[in-house]
Amino acid sequence: MNSVYDSDELQSRTRRESDLLTRLPAFLAYAKQECAHYRRTLSDIDVTAITSRQSLTSVPVTRKSDLICLQAENLPFAGLNASGSTPDRIFQSPGPIFEPGHDSKDWWRMGTAFYAAGFRAGERVQNCLSYHLSPGGFIMDSGARACGCSVIPAGPGQTEQQLDIIERLRPEGYCGTPSFLNILLQRAKELGRDVSSINKALVSGEALTPTLQARFEEAGISVSQAYATADIGLIAYESCPDSGLVVAEDILLEILRPGSQEPVADGEVGEVVVTSFNPDYPLIRFATGDLSSVMPGMSPCGRTNMRIRGWQGRADQSxxxxxxxxxxxxxxxxxxxxxxxxxxxxxxxxxxxxxxxxxxxxxxxxxxxxxxxxxxxxxxxxxxxxxxxxxxxxxxxxxxxxxxxxxxx
Structure with missing residues (x-):
């Protein structure tokens, strides 16, 4: 069994579920008081009675696809942010959709994913997600630093300059999209550059295809996936190859029938909906627009949280x-x-x-x-x-x- 970033990853499922549901009524009351959006959407709901997954279905879903219109009416965050919390940064993702960011340690909770991917204190990580406007670079940056790694904020592009950095600084790890890692490896081969220091990678933002996985293995790089969004941060992460993604701690994840408020049966594909206990940016029954499904059983690594199969399409079938x-x-x-x-x-x-x-x-x-x-x-x-x-x-x-x-x- 792998060591873990946080001992909570090994707690019993019953205890985890009980703890989250015990916290839920007070958190909903906090959001209702502090966030203009939830003050409106929860106005007719007795949040003290929301103590189970079944009762949670009475809470309206907030869809990511609606954020453009909601934010246009109430900039920048449509009132989903806590009124007393001032973000350190304001990001803009395609849409445009604005997201807050805070400098508190591992605010997006990515450390777990990096640790499960084998990143350890003292290592260097070349971060090739963008730091410009969208929060991807900062999300990865905070997770790697939470594991004690030094981050090289490379961003995407400038392939030959990136190869120069890899040869000189000899980072052990890469984080970014799988396609850009493949570009770096291909260009290094063409130019005879040495990138052998990189032996591990955490990838996100794109599908990791079997073809790319095979190329990375041939290059001696162990690659793991993280499923994260700009709004929520880490949702699920890979801990063992071909064993699905373990759901992150401190979130309630539901799989709902697209277009509905109701959960599907385990194993059935539906929309990923997350309740995140983030006091700065409470997201309650936040529909990501992504499709996935619950996997049976427990991860071979020993982590006890539920697993999902990863990205299985988009829920917006309009x-x-x-x-x-x-x-x-x-x-x-x-x-x-x-x-x-x-x-x-x-x-x-x-x-x-x-x-x-x-x-x-x-x-x-x-x-x-x-x-x-x-x-x-x-x-x-x-x-x-x-x-x-x-x-x-x-x-x-x-x-x-x-x-x-x-x-x-």
Missing amino acids: TKVKGMFIHPEQVERIRLSHSLLAKARLVVTNIDDRDQMTLHCEVSDAGRSDIDITEVAQTMREVTKLGGHVELVAPGSLSDDGIVIEDLR
Whole structure:
């Protein structure tokens, strides 16, 4: 079993869950008092009663995809930040979306990921994520320093200058995107440069493909992945190859059906939704827009928190039909309007240059005779303002892949 960055990584699942849920009511009350956004969204909710995952489903989801509009109404952070907390930096990610940053030690909680990837005190790390406007460089920087490493703030690009630095300073580690690590290795080979000092890497921001993984192994570099966002910081990290990602401590992670407030069954693909206990920037049921699924069992490394399979796509499946946008939330509204519908998937096709919608609905054999597809079709028209067909299918017919809107055009 690997050593760990924090002993909490080895605590029992029952204790971890109990501790987080015990902290939840007081934290929700704090956010409701200190943050304008939550003062509004939690106004009608008795937060003292939110003491379980089931009761947490009564709290509205805040979607990352809505931040552009929310921030336009209340700059810079849409009132999600605590009123008494002044950020040391304000970042801007594509969108544009503004995010706060603070200089307190390991504010984004990345130290765990670096430690699990093998980084240790006294080592040098070449950080190749950008420090310009977006927070990626600072997120990695803080995590490496939390492990006692010295950081070379290289940023992306300037490949030959980066190779000069590697040859002269001999860093043991790299952090950044996997694609840029591959660029460095390829260019080093072309120019006959020595980059052999790098033996470990923590990558994020892109998929680590099997092809790239094989190239890194051939170069003698052990590569681990971290799943982090500019808003939340660390969400999950790799501790053993091909064993999924261990969820970070001090967050509550849910996997919800896209467009809904409800969790999916373990193993089913859904949207990653996080509650982060960050007093500077409380994020409560924050929908990341990423798809993933829960893995069964415990990590072979001995860390006890739940695991997810990593990035499995985007939850935003909105599409335009006959000039009208259709969103996953609308499909969920249709499903909830008819209690016998267990699951629904909207399939969009184009036949003879005409867009067509068919709503596939899972219904039990016992409930099939009680469903009026005409009524379901009418609900679909009321919700989407477009007509479509309804097809009843047997339970289990729709894959647990997180797809709510399937555009086949």
